[in-house]
Amino acid sequence: MSTFLLLTITGLGLGAMYFLVASGLSLIYGLMGVLNFAHGAFLTVGAYATWFAESKLGGISSVTWRFVLASLIGVLVGAAFAALVELVLIRPLYLRHIEQVLVTVGLSLATVALVQGIWGNDARLYAVPPWLHQTTSVGSASIPNDRWVEIAAAALVLAGLKAFLRYTRYGLIIRAGVENRAMVTALGIDVRKAFTLVFAIGGLAAALAGVLSGVYFSEVDPGRGTSLLIFAFIVVVIGGLGSITGSAIASVVVGLTQQYVNYYSPGVGDLSVVLLLALVLLARPASLEGRTA
Amino acid sequence: MAGLLEVRDLHVYLGESHVLQGVDLDVPAGGITALLGRNGVGKTTTLRALLGLVSRRGSIRLEGDAIEREATHSIVQRGLGYVPEDRDVFAGLTVDENLKLAARDGEEACYDLVYDLFPELKQRGRQRAGTLSGGQQQMVAIGRALLNRNRLLLIDEPTKGLAPALVADVARVLERIAESETALLVEQNLAVVRRLAGAIVVLDQGRVVHTGPPTDLDDEALVHRLLGVGHAA
Numbered sequence: 001m002s003t004f005l006l007l008t009i010t011g012l013g014l015g016a017m018y019f020l021v022a023s024g025l026s027l028i029y030g031l032m033g034v035l036n037f038a039h040g041a042f043l044t045v046g047a048y049a050t051w052f053a054e055s056k057l058g059g060i061s062s063v064t065w066r067f068v069l070a071s072l073i074g075v076l077v078g079a080a081f082a083a084l085v086e087l088v089l090i091r092p093l094y095l096r097h098i099e100q101v102l103v104t105v106g107l108s109l110a111t112v113a114l115v116q117g118i119w120g121n122d123a124r125l126y127a128v129p130p131w132l133h134q135t136t137s138v139g140s141a142s143i144p145n146d147r148w149v150e151i152a153a154a155a156l157v158l159a160g161l162k163a164f165l166r167y168t169r170y171g172l173i174i175r176a177g178v179e180n181r182a183m184v185t186a187l188g189i190d191v192r193k194a195f196t197l198v199f200a201i202g203g204l205a206a207a208l209a210g211v212l213s214g215v216y217f218s219e220v221d222p223g224r225g226t227s228l229l230i231f232a233f234i235v236v237v238i239g240g241l242g243s244i245t246g247s248a249i250a251s252v253v254v255g256l257t258q259q260y261v262n263y264y265s266p267g268v269g270d271l272s273v274v275l276l277l278a279l280v281l282l283a284r285p286a287s288l289e290g291r292t293a
Numbered sequence: 294m295a296g297l298l299e300v301r302d303l304h305v306y307l308g309e310s311h312v313l314q315g316v317d318l319d320v321p322a323g324g325i326t327a328l329l330g331r332n333g334v335g336k337t338t339t340l341r342a343l344l345g346l347v348s349r350r351g352s353i354r355l356e357g358d359a360i361e362r363e364a365t366h367s368i369v370q371r372g373l374g375y376v377p378e379d380r381d382v383f384a385g386l387t388v389d390e391n392l393k394l395a396a397r398d399g400e401e402a403c404y405d406l407v408y409d410l411f412p413e414l415k416q417r418g419r420q421r422a423g424t425l426s427g428g429q430q431q432m433v434a435i436g437r438a439l440l441n442r443n444r445l446l447l448i449d450e451p452t453k454g455l456a457p458a459l460v461a462d463v464a465r466v467l468e469r470i471a472e473s474e475t476a477l478l479v480e481q482n483l484a485v486v487r488r489l490a491g492a493i494v495v496l497d498q499g500r501v502v503h504t505g506p507p508t509d510l511d512d513e514a515l516v517h518r519l520l521g522v523g524h525a526a
Contacts, residue, residue, distance in 0.1 A: 172394050176383045182346055183381045187395045187437065188369035 002141035007259045009138075013147035013216065015255025016154030020209035021232035022239070022247040023161060024082075024202020030178040030242020031191075031198050033097060034090060038104040039206055039232070040225030041111035042082045046207020047220040048115055050074025051124050064129040075207045082203020086196050094192075108226065115222040123221035126214035133218070146215045153212060157205055158248050165244065170197055178242040231258075234273055238280045296354075297322040297475055298343075298445055303351035305335070305342050312338045313349070314499035320445065324491035325467070325476045327507070329483075331521050334496045336479045337378050340447045343477075344368055344375055356444065370397065372444035376451060378479070380434040384423025388414055388433055391422050395437035407436040410466050428459040435466060446476040452485060464488060483510055483522070495519045 025039050054070035089107065093099045132149065135142035165171035173194045177184045184191050206225075213228060214220040235254050239246030254273050262269030298320040305313040312335045320326045328336050342349040345365040353361040360368050369375065383391050392414070396402035408415045411432040417425065422433055431451060438446055451467065452460040464485050470476060471489055480486050486493065487507055495503040503509070503519055510516055 172386070172390055176386060176390075176394050179383050179385055180381055182365075183377065183383070184394070185365040186344055186346060186369060186375045186377070186381075188366050188397050188441075189394070190364075190366045 002139060003263070005138060005141040006143060007263050008256065009141075009143045009147045009151075011256035011259030012252060013150040013255070014258060015251040015253075016150040017209045017213055017216065017228060018231050018235045018254055019154045019248055019251035020157060020205045020212070021228055022235040022251060023157065023244055024198075024205045025229075025232055026236045026239065026242055026244065026247045027174065027178075027198050028202050029236065031174055031181065032090075032195050033181075034100050034104070035097075036104050036202075037101065037229070038085060038107040038111070039202065040227075040229035041108050042078050042085075042203040042206035042225070043210035043213070043228060044111055044115060044220075044222065044225035045081045045210070046074045046078030046203075047210030047214050047224060048074075048119065048124075049077035049207070050211045050214065051126060051220055054127055063127065064131075067127070067129055071208075071211045074211050075204055078207020078210065079200045079204035082206070083196050083200040085203075086199035090199070091192065091195070108229075112222045112226065119222075121222065123219040125219050126217075128215050128218075132215055146212075150212045150216060153208060154248075154251075157208065158244065161201070161205075161244050164201075170194055174198060231273060234277050238277055296320070297356060298477070299352070299354040300343070301352040303339070303342055303349060303353065305338050305347055305349045307338070307347065312499055313342060316351070316496070316499070317501055318494055319504075320475065320477050321492065322475050325471045325478050325489050326492045326494060327486045327490035328477055328479045328494050328496065329481075329486065329520060330496035335499045336496055337449055339496065340375070340449050340477070340479060343447060344373065372442065374438035374441060374443035374446040376434050376438045376446070376448040378449040378453065380427075380430045382422040382425070382430045382433045382437075384421065386422055387419050388422055388425070389418040391433050391437060392440055395440050397441050400441055402440045403442065404440065407439055410439070410469065411436050428455055428462070431455065431459075431463060435463075439470070443474060446470065446474050448476055449479045450481060451478075452480065452482050460485065483516070483520075486510065 021039060021043060025036060028034050028036050050070045050073065053073040054066060057066045057070055060066040060069065085107065089103050090100060093103060132146045133144060135144050136148070165175055173184060173189055173191065177191055177194055181191060209228065210220070210224065213224055231254060235247055235250040238254065239250030254276065257272050257276055258269040261272040296319045300316055300318040303313050303316040304311070316339060318339070328339060330336050338347060341347045343353060345363065345368055349361070351361065352359065355371060355373070360371065383394070386394070392404070392407065413429065414432055414436055417429065422430060425433065435451065448467070451463050455463065460482065467478070467489050478490065487510055490507045493505060493507050493509060494501055497519065516522060
């Protein structure tokens with residue numbers, strides 16, 4: 001039972017990171033029709049910005065506060081980078097979807113190469129507060145504390161996004177834009193501001209995933225964004241393009257499946273996720289949330 | 294009457310198809326100008342081109358200002374209201390949210406007018422627009438456009454697909470609109486056009502082939518030749 005509980009909480013922690021990447025990816029595609037292959041770059045930039053900031057904040061004696069401040073910087077850098085990408089690279093290619101895909105693929109490759117060029121191929125150790133790697137007993141299971149933080153962060157982002165989409169003017173514009181972008185502009189709304197905002201939100205969430213992945217794996221490497229992006233794409237397709245709730249459900253399903261299968265059949269976890277994707281597409285081509293995959 | 298909207302040599306290509314082939318069109322200030330024509334002659338495309346929803350070439354002037362190079366949202370902010378052919382309500386949003394979205398920043402929204410014309414929209418404010426009937430969705434679409442003070446309303450087939458009783462209701466609403474607003478109306482229902490329009494413009498094969506008063510529709514031979522309906526004399 002303790003093993004099952006540990007696997008479940010770990011799977012939820014992994015799912016939390018997938019959700020943080022997938023939520024922005026899903027909103028960006030839903031609103032703008034941009035398949036953003038550079039989304040993993042936002043994660044990498046956020047993770048490395050956090051690692052770099054932490055190394056420069058030696059003046060702060062408390063490890064916890066140093067990490068919190070570095071994480072905040074990393075997340076803001078990720079959001080700013082994403083907004084800049086939208087303004088400089090995506091906006092000029094509005095409605096030119098093939099070119100947009102090529103640009104985002106190119107940016108993804110360039111970001112990895114740039115990080116490798118500056119900090120090398122080797123993974124960098126993440127200095128995190130020791131309590132994050134300690135455990136909490138739940139029944140007979142000892143659960144690493146970072147799993148709770150990852151789950152809580154994703155839950156907060158989910159609640160924040162839902163509240164933002166439901167209660168704010170921009171949230172209303174984004175929800176309407178996901179349904180019919182042309183009609184939103186025909187109501188006199190400059191939807192381009194919403195585009196930039198969605199990119200910034202997506203970049204912020206992805207950068208947070210980068211920080212948390214650094215905590216989860218205790219290190220960060222140049223390929224982290226790319227590897228998590230693959231699973232985030234699967235989550236988005238299963239959950240429904242443009243659906244935040246669908247992404248949340250699919251993230252949990254994918255994270256748990258991967259953990260359970262990897263434990264009982266080591267090495268087959270990734271394959272099981274791909275099979276899950278195929279099964280969902282066969283059974284519900286319109287995805288879990290009823291949106292076209 | 295002064296020309297509110299002046300369109301000259303308007304061209305639109307949709308893929309390989311040359312849909313509008315040099316449309317010249319004037320909409321005078323006040324009342325309703327009806328844009329007529331057979332199916333597929335470019336009526337909806339004309340409205341979409343005026344709003345910049347499709348790529349177009351030519352001159353479009355609203356009260357003398359050239360707007361053909363402006364983005365759609367800027368054109369709409371100049372005071373162009375739009376009721377699209379298929380209503381295009383946001384199905385996942387509530388009726389209230391559909392209206393709220395349409396209210397332009399910095400302008401006082403005319404909720405009283407909208408609820409006066411369509412009391413049902415107030416009662417169904419929390420209902421998702423996607424669950425409304427076709428007639429109710431049309432109320433949302435028209436209400437959305439009337440929420441703001443417009444210099445020109447572009448209304449695309451508002452009676453399309455509606456039951457006869459609802460057509461009469463929509464016609465009554467359009468009649469009230471005509472008292473205070475200027476509108477360019479695409480409409481297939483000639484009875485509605487005769488009742489509402491102050492002028493008619495007929496399109497054929499991407500060009501304007503006739504302009505005149507609505508009484509021209511009493512000439513059956515002309516109607517048959519231009520619109521392909523009724524019997525030739």
